[in-house]
Amino acid sequence: MSRVAVLQGGRSLERQVSLRSGARVQDALERLGHEVLGLDVGHDLVERLREGEPDVAFVALHGRDGEDGTVQELLEALGIPYTGSRVSACIRSADKVLAKHVMRDAGIPTPDFHSFNETAFKELGAAQALGAIEERLEFPIVVKPAGQGSALGIKFARTPADVPTALVAAFSYDRKVLLERHVHGRDLAISVLDGPSGPEALPIVEAVPREEDFYDFTARYEIGRTRFECPAQLDDAVAARAREVALEAYGALGCSGFGRVDVMLEEATGDLFVLELNPIPGLTETSLLPQAAEAAGLAFAELVERIVQLALPVAR
Amino acid sequence: MTRRETPGTTTRQLERYAGLFAGRTRGMRSSAMRDLMAITERPEIISLAGGLPDTSTFPPESYAALMQTVAAESCARALQYGPTEGLAVVRRCIQQVMAAEGMTIDSDDVLVTTGGQQVIDLLCKTLIDPGDVIVAEAPTYPGAVPAFSAYEADVVQIEVDRDGMRVDDLEQTLDRLEAEGRRPKFIYTIPNFQNPAGVTMSLPRRERVVRIARERELIVLEDNPYGLLRYEGERLPTLFELDGGDFVVYLGTFSKILSPGVRLGWTVAPRPILEKMNIGKQSADLCSSSMTQHFVAAYFDAGPWDKYLRSLIEIYQRRRDVMLDALAEHFPRESEWTHPHGGLFIWATLPGYINTTDLLARALQDNVAFVPGRAAFVDGRGGSSMRLNFSGVNEDEIREGIRRIGAVVSEQVSLYGTLTGAHPAPAQEPAPREADPDLAEVLQLPQRPERAKRARP
Numbered sequence: 001m002s003r004v005a006v007l008q009g010g011r012s013l014e015r016q017v018s019l020r021s022g023a024r025v026q027d028a029l030e031r032l033g034h035e036v037l038g039l040d041v042g043h044d045l046v047e048r049l050r051e052g053e054p055d056v057a058f059v060a061l062h063g064r065d066g067e068d069g070t071v072q073e074l075l076e077a078l079g080i081p082y083t084g085s086r087v088s089a090c091i092r093s094a095d096k097v098l099a100k101h102v103m104r105d106a107g108i109p110t111p112d113f114h115s116f117n118e119t120a121f122k123e124l125g126a127a128q129a130l131g132a133i134e135e136r137l138e139f140p141i142v143v144k145p146a147g148q149g150s151a152l153g154i155k156f157a158r159t160p161a162d163v164p165t166a167l168v169a170a171f172s173y174d175r176k177v178l179l180e181r182h183v184h185g186r187d188l189a190i191s192v193l194d195g196p197s198g199p200e201a202l203p204i205v206e207a208v209p210r211e212e213d214f215y216d217f218t219a220r221y222e223i224g225r226t227r228f229e230c231p232a233q234l235d236d237a238v239a240a241r242a243r244e245v246a247l248e249a250y251g252a253l254g255c256s257g258f259g260r261v262d263v264m265l266e267e268a269t270g271d272l273f274v275l276e277l278n279p280i281p282g283l284t285e286t287s288l289l290p291q292a293a294e295a296a297g298l299a300f301a302e303l304v305e306r307i308v309q310l311a312l313p314v315a316r
Numbered sequence: 317m318t319r320r321e322t323p324g325t326t327t328r329q330l331e332r333y334a335g336l337f338a339g340r341t342r343g344m345r346s347s348a349m350r351d352l353m354a355i356t357e358r359p360e361i362i363s364l365a366g367g368l369p370d371t372s373t374f375p376p377e378s379y380a381a382l383m384q385t386v387a388a389e390s391c392a393r394a395l396q397y398g399p400t401e402g403l404a405v406v407r408r409c410i411q412q413v414m415a416a417e418g419m420t421i422d423s424d425d426v427l428v429t430t431g432g433q434q435v436i437d438l439l440c441k442t443l444i445d446p447g448d449v450i451v452a453e454a455p456t457y458p459g460a461v462p463a464f465s466a467y468e469a470d471v472v473q474i475e476v477d478r479d480g481m482r483v484d485d486l487e488q489t490l491d492r493l494e495a496e497g498r499r500p501k502f503i504y505t506i507p508n509f510q511n512p513a514g515v516t517m518s519l520p521r522r523e524r525v526v527r528i529a530r531e532r533e534l535i536v537l538e539d540n541p542y543g544l545l546r547y548e549g550e551r552l553p554t555l556f557e558l559d560g561g562d563f564v565v566y567l568g569t570f571s572k573i574l575s576p577g578v579r580l581g582w583t584v585a586p587r588p589i590l591e592k593m594n595i596g597k598q599s600a601d602l603c604s605s606s607m608t609q610h611f612v613a614a615y616f617d618a619g620p621w622d623k624y625l626r627s628l629i630e631i632y633q634r635r636r637d638v639m640l641d642a643l644a645e646h647f648p649r650e651s652e653w654t655h656p657h658g659g660l661f662i663w664a665t666l667p668g669y670i671n672t673t674d675l676l677a678r679a680l681q682d683n684v685a686f687v688p689g690r691a692a693f694v695d696g697r698g699g700s701s702m703r704l705n706f707s708g709v710n711e712d713e714i715r716e717g718i719r720r721i722g723a724v725v726s727e728q729v730s731l732y733g734t735l736t737g738a739h740p741a742p743a744q745e746p747a748p749r750e751a752d753p754d755l756a757e758v759l760q761l762p763q764r765p766e767r768a769k770r771a772r773p
Binding site: 169 | 352354355358669670671674675677678680728731732734735736737
């Protein structure tokens with residue numbers, strides 16, 4: 001049995017979700033007989049890690065500082081083994097723009113996009129290029145902050161008049177934003193978990209929104225507002241292709257331990273597009289990775305145990 | 317180590333419970349906004365988001381002495397259940413408080429409740445069948461909305477301007493509802509220093525609301541938590557005073573004049589309604605805390621009850637003035653805000669292209685918080701407004717908090733200008749005017765539904 005520090009909370013906008021993930025992980029670890037140290041990360045993190053001397057840190061943080069390599073770098077510096085992807089994979093995945101470039105370079109399909117930081121608009125007159133971008137991507141266009149893990153700040157622009165407003169909103173979350181072609185179709189989540197013979201894709205979860213909640217991201221926090229189908233009802237060939245593309249993305253970004261790849265299955269063409277990869281997906285009661293693991297016959301406690309074992313030095 | 321597995325930890329189990337939920341829980345939702353608000357409680361954040369009175373102004377030695385009195389004189393009774401309607405001595409205290417606002421009541425007509433919030437709940441419990449209409453103000457007290465939803469009420473909101481609820485709109489809406497055969501059960505209003513808009517209903521409108529209620533035999537729930545916190549202008553009669561208590565159900569509270577921690581409020585209502593509310597309260601909590609009722613009684617017994625209130629008025633008035641000055645100095649000219657004559661809140665409205673929920677995420681990076689306006693509407697309006705509280709933080713924090721919010725607003729105004737080719741606003745030029753009390757037009761906001769991609773946890 002190990003001494004496990006569960007890192008949770010923090011200052012990210014996903015603090016609440018992280019606290020729920022953390023509490024659930026902590027509970028599972030205790031039941032597994034581990035010695036658990038719950039840490040709401042803040043100014044005293046280093047001090048408390050030094051005091052606690054954990055064998056391993058379970059990073060149950062989402063969003064800024066937790067998922068983007070910051071905490072991972074700190075754990076490297078302190079010599080504490082930790083769960084999930086290494087620093088560089090976190091940096092690549094948490095930045096949606098960087099991730100999309102990596103995927104595009106690796107030949108993994110991802111929706112067309114353009115990305116700008118604030119200075120491009122303020123100092124280089126990028127606003128004048130918006131027309132050309134709009135023409136190329138076609139409406140509706142999805143506008144996203146580059147570095148926000150949850151759906152906060154993601155807007156749909158249906159007309160040119162919506163674009164500036166959507167950009168202002170997206171810039172509330174990050175200095176860099178992207179404009180992306182909207183792929184209309186089915187919304188698939190493919191969780192990946194490292195196994196004895198390398199990364200394995202778990203059963204696919206499809207998020208089926210209730211009609212009226214289609215664009216309402218708050219729905220994802222609530223039971224009953226979005227229906228999740230697991231395994232998703234897909235042709236075997238499509239499902240196999242989706243799993244393959246997810247594993248390619250996971251590999252191209254250099255992830256390890258576990259992760260969740262969000263994929264769109266375009267209705268009109270039947271093509272698959274990878275939207276993003278979450279290096280630390282939610283682990284709450286309503287989250288998709290635990291759901292997929294369960295469908296694969298892996299109870300939550302077993303999932304948590306696997307993730308911890310993967311992080312311990314002997315497994316690496 | 318044996319431990320029972322925490323119930324409800326798997327998705328499947330949760331879905332099973334979800335299948336058992338009553339239909340009315342559909343309206344009970346947690347939200348992403350609430351998750352954002354959770355961050356505002358962190359210590360490094362200057363939060364103008366709370367609605368909190370400043371309890372640090374209450375002298376600890378008075379608290380100790382009052383508790384000592386309760387222990388010495390009423391220990392056993394303070395530890396015991398009490399009557400559902402509240403202790404007689406507390407109902408007499410309430411009589412005094414209401415007299416200070418020009419209302420004469422019989423203490424038998426009072427029901428002591430667990431905070432003013434319970435009055436809202438009990439009145440809904442008494443009057444609302446699923447689908448019944450409640451008419452509320454737009455914007456309205458965000459905490460009332462979940463209570464209305466829990467009883468599956470259909471909330472119809474009436475715009476507010478600098479003189480409070482638009483009574484012309486109210487009449488039109490009531491006519492429309494009547495034509496549709498839908499029966500509004502009550503009108504919910506905060507006439508004094510409204511939460512969140514900070515505006516006060518004018519005397520002519522008060523008279524008209526009371527007339528409408530009498531003519532149409534409608535109940536008005538008059539929520540008056542802030543009436544005694546007036547910093548300028550003349551006191552206006554309450555709706556209850558104008559009506560004499562036939563159609564107006566009055567809601568009062570000790571939260572803002574003494575302490576929200578005592579969790580004591582009250583209602584005065586027509587006898588048949590009061591009796592039903594009393595029965596409803598029995599099933600909810602039997603009675604409100606005897607301990608805090610004895611504390612309140614001891615407080616009123618110890619000296620003039622309004623001495624502390626006067627000290628609060630002095631403190632809050634200064635804070636309001638500091639906030640108004642800071643807004644004039646730091647908010648860009650494209651924004652507007654109300655000039656409350658009392659209470660705890662200022663309502664600011666920014667240009668329509670700024671979404672204050674997103675802006676809050678940006679403001680949190682600079683360690684400052686407010687309540688996004690959307691929380692005060694049931695229909696997605698309010699997206700460009702914000703509620704600012706000036707009672708819960710000190711003057712330096714107000715200045716600094718408003719400076720930081722002003723900076724991020726200016727940043728967005730300027731960015732929007734760049735994006736649209738409009739002339740960028742001069743960011744730090746002080747607004748060449750006093751706070752604009754003309755809120756009338758700015759509260760009507762386009763009903764653009766939020767379009768955000770649904771993603772996954």
